[in-house]
Amino acid sequence: MRRLKQRLEEQARAEGFAAMRICTPGAIPHVPGRLGEFVARDYHGQMGWMAERMVWRGNPEALWPEARAVIVLAESYSPESDPRALQARRDHGAVSVYARGRDYHDIVKKRLKRLARWLIAEAGGEVKVFVDTAPVAEKPLGQASGLGWQGKHTNLVSRNLGNWFFIGSVFTTLALEPDTAEVDHCGSCRACLDACPTAAFPAPYRLDARRCISYLTIEHHGPVDEALRDRLGNRIYGCDDCLAACPWNKFAVAASDIRYAARDDLNAPPLAELAALDDTGFRARFSGSPIKRIGRNRFVRNVLYAIGNSADPSLLPVARRLAADADPAVADAARWAIARLA
Structure with a gap:
């Protein structure tokens, strides 16, 4: 399985992903409590779907009991300049960086499906792919897999990528070797x-x-x-203000797909x-x-x-x-x- 994991990572990079890590579905036992507190404080506002799907979002094992590993992937969409500069042009609109190009859901999901098909062809098993639209705790899974850590702005931050990246995941019934969870590197920065x-x-x-x-x-x-x-x-x-302010963006990598360009x-x-x-x-x-x-x-x-x-x-x-x-x-x-x- 170790050799398979190495080849899987090589294939993920060939597909355009900037990084790949693996964790088990049960690696985020703290999430249900935090999610419950978030909803209890009404921090979710009108996003009723967060309260309705808490069981699945808080527990990947409930979402798909047969899954034995979660492959978490990052895809960079780093901007070429600081998006906050647009705020000075007050008669023009400022659109979040991720929404200035093609819809990332379609781009990332197609990459995930190709990677999943490769995995099935190489090792068998069953897979399910997710990118943002299903009740999956992507950011906690990202931290549990070692992809990055949830910063003080609650977004995932990587020492190698900054925080300008999308997160996708492939759930599989294969028992792949998990990586070590990432620890917090925010320090005293605010x-x-x-x-x-x-x-x-x-x-x-x-x-x-x-x-x-x-x-x-x-x-x-x-x-x-x-x-x-x-x-x-x-x-x-x-x-994008909280994302743009993060000092770890000095390690951000360029977007691999021109379709993310504005x-x-x-x-x-x-x-x-x-x-x-x-x-x-x-x-x-x-x-x-x-x-x-x-x-x-x-x-x-x-x-x-x-x-x-x-x-x-x-x-x-x-x-x-x-x-x-x-x-x-x-x-x-x-x-x-x-x-x-x-």
Whole structure:
């Protein structure tokens, strides 16, 4: 099995993955308690699926009892420059780095499936592949496998990769040799915590999603709390501030797939242009992008908050045209933007 594991890692790198480690499904016994506390504090906000699937998310053995090993893989999407620089261009929108190119779900899943097919051909067994869309505790499994550790911003950090990488996993019935779990290397650093615009971290290693800009712009339905709107700045889909602040990014590796590179129309899109999108235009523009899943209304709501934060009076007519939008959250955001700009 040791020789198989070595060849598996070679194959993973040939597929484009930056790193691979292995753990057992039972290697994260602490997760159910932490997940239960997260939900009990209502930190999950409107993400009801987290509460509904806690049994599976907290225990990979319950998700697939036959699995004997979890292969955890990292795929880099490192940006070429600091994404926070876009925040100075207040009449343009800032899109999270991971969402500026093709949808990573499709790219990573296809790589995982090819790797899984290779494993079956070489050693038999059964497999299941996961990337972000199933109730799998990817980050704790990543730490248990030795891929990295969960930093104070709760994201996975690697001494060799920084924190700009996607996580995918292959569950298998083969008994592969596990790697040693990674330990915490954050030390006294709190750069990620201090970088958060909305103070979404009540304490190190603890996130209140209800204040997180990524949650507010992607998962949250309806109007955003007025006390937080000005802190969104021009971030219209996600936020990278805590990731970008991590000092371990000095070891980040370049993205292996050109499809993660920013599309020209998502590098710094003009807010006025985005606010004019109707449902058909939105779907056409964001075909193949993870942005498409939040729909036109939530997206334009975010754009209007950015317009309200732009301090650019030339955008006032744009907001006025949406003040009577059919979607209540869009209309509310437009009226807020008008009040700010006027």
